[in-house]
Amino acid sequence: MDFENGSVKLTLDGETLWAHIRGEIDHHSAKSIREAIDTLLASSAPEALILELSGVTFMDSSGLGLVLGRYTKATEAGIAFSVTGATERITKMFDMAGLDRIIDYKERNTSK
Amino acid sequence: MKKNCENAMKAEFPSLSQNEALARALVSSFVMQLNPTVSELADIKCAVSEAVTNCIVHAYRDTVGTVYLSLKSYSDRSVKIEIKDRGCGIEDIASAMQPMFTTDREGERSGLGFTVMESFCDKLRVTSKPKKGTKVTLTKSLSRLCAN
Numbered sequence: 536m537d538f539e540n541g542s543v544k545l546t547l548d549g550e551t552l553w554a555h556i557r558g559e560i561d562h563h564s565a566k567s568i569r570e571a572i573d574t575l576l577a578s579s580a581p582e583a584l585i586l587e588l589s590g591v592t593f594m595d596s597s598g599l600g601l602v603l604g605r606y607t608k609a610t611e612a613g614i615a616f617s618v619t620g621a622t623e624r625i626t627k628m629f630d631m632a633g634l635d636r637i638i639d640y641k642e643r644n645t646s647k
Numbered sequence: 648m649k650k651n652c653e654n655a656m657k658a659e660f661p662s663l664s665q666n667e668a669l670a671r672a673l674v675s676s677f678v679m680q681l682n683p684t685v686s687e688l689a690d691i692k693c694a695v696s697e698a699v700t701n702c703i704v705h706a707y708r709d710t711v712g713t714v715y716l717s718l719k720s721y722s723d724r725s726v727k728i729e730i731k732d733r734g735c736g737i738e739d740i741a742s743a744m745q746p747m748f749t750t751d752r753e754g755e756r757s758g759l760g761f762t763v764m765e766s767f768c769d770k771l772r773v774t775s776k777p778k779k780g781t782k783v784t785l786t787k788s789l790s791r792l793c794a795n
Contacts (some may be wrong), residue, residue, distance in 0.1 A: 559668060561664075561667045561668065561696055561700065562664055562667060562700045562703065562704060563664035563665055563667050563668065565755070569755065593671070593689075593692065593693075593696075594693075595693050595696040595697055595700065595760075595763065596697060596700075596756075596757045596758075596759040596760050596762075596763050597700065597756075597757075599757040599759055600755040600756055600757040601755065603755075603757060604755040624689055628693075628763075631759075631762070631763070631766050632757065632759055632762075
């Protein structure tokens with residue numbers, strides 16, 4: 536079960552839902568990314584959700600809201616949540632927001 | 648030492664969310680003339696994106712108004728960026744600038760817009776009058792050019 540639009544590609548790999556986000560995450564693009572992830576998250580009920588961010592070229596605080604929102608939705612549903620592929624720039628944003636207290640985004644995983 | 652304004656630009660556009668990227672592109676093109684570092688340019692783009700998003704999401708919520716962008720560069724390699732709206736204004740600027748403060752929970756705003764602007768610029772000034780509008784002034788000093 537896959538889904539793809541200009542900003543996000545969703546791939547269900549076994550019980551893991553991968554969301555490969557690319558391009559710019561701002562208030563304008565965040566809405567469609569959020570809706571795409573949440574729709575497939577609800578319909579597929581995976582065991583894990585992974586946001587893969589290596590293709591993200593820009594992120595402002597709308598991206599922080601997107602990540603925190605998915606973290607909240609996933610953990611409330613008992614779904615494991617992680618972030619991978621955070622660039623130096625995104626890591627700077629996450630560090631500034633104190634996300635390291637709740638999400639491990641510094642460990643690099645092999646993306647699907 | 649007195650600094651001189653060396654270049655300036657003004658633009659205005661409707662408060663449509665697709666114009667967030669337009670504002671970043673305009674500011675990037677202007678600042679690129681000063682040969683900033685990658686990090687400096689990314690900081691400025693991010694701060695401008697936050698200020699313009701505030702105009703769209705908060706100042707002109709449920710309406711479309713005009714966002715005014717003004718850029719100036721100075722002889723000391725500083726850049727001053729003003730983002731102004733004629734929207735609803737901010738009742739309590741000190742509260743609005745607190746980290747995690749937002750009036751738009753449904754839109755998943757993180758409430759970190761002003762924190763980002765403060766972190767990524769050298770100076771942030773916010774003036775606002777309720778029902779009149781808000782002006783955000785960002786100042787960023789770019790590093791000295793290295794001789795090749």
